[in-house]
Amino acid sequence: MPRFNFAHIEVDGRKTARFTLGGTGVNGTPDVVLICKPATEENKAYTNARLKAAQGIVRAGANVGVTQSVIEESRERERELYAAHVITGWENVCDLEGKPVECNASTLREFLDALPGWLFDDVRTFCRHPNNFFPDRPDKAAVSATAGN
Secondary structure, three states: OOOOOOHHHOOOOOOOEEEEEOOOOOOOOOOEEEEEOOOOOOOHHHHHHHHHHHHHHHHHOOOOOOOHHHHHHHHHHHHHHHHHHOEEEEEOOEOOOOOEOOOOHHHHHHHHHHOOHHHHHHHHHHHHOHHHHOOOOOOOOOEEHHHOO
């Protein structure tokens, strides 16, 4: 009989969590909410795509150190991977005319490309923390970008 059990904090790679992009509402509209899957090894599709991309990077730049351009290229690759494997939906996303925008592969990628780097990094930080995807617990509170994540 095992002496320890952590089943209550196992992460399901298919589980989603809501992440509020604080400050994104305009003219009294609500802030954007992204529906996200974890960007962890439990999300097999994301992990496999990330590893495949990393193999090409290692081969192409084995002798290149970390530079600002390497960081920017990494962020751009992550935008593509998040659009394909991590972000599954959204709420409160409107175009420049204030009309709601449907979440699909094309609009999602366009939206992620438009996010400032620091805000996309907040999304990445949220999605990489397994505790944001634990099974529902009474002590789990809603999370937003303005909550200091």
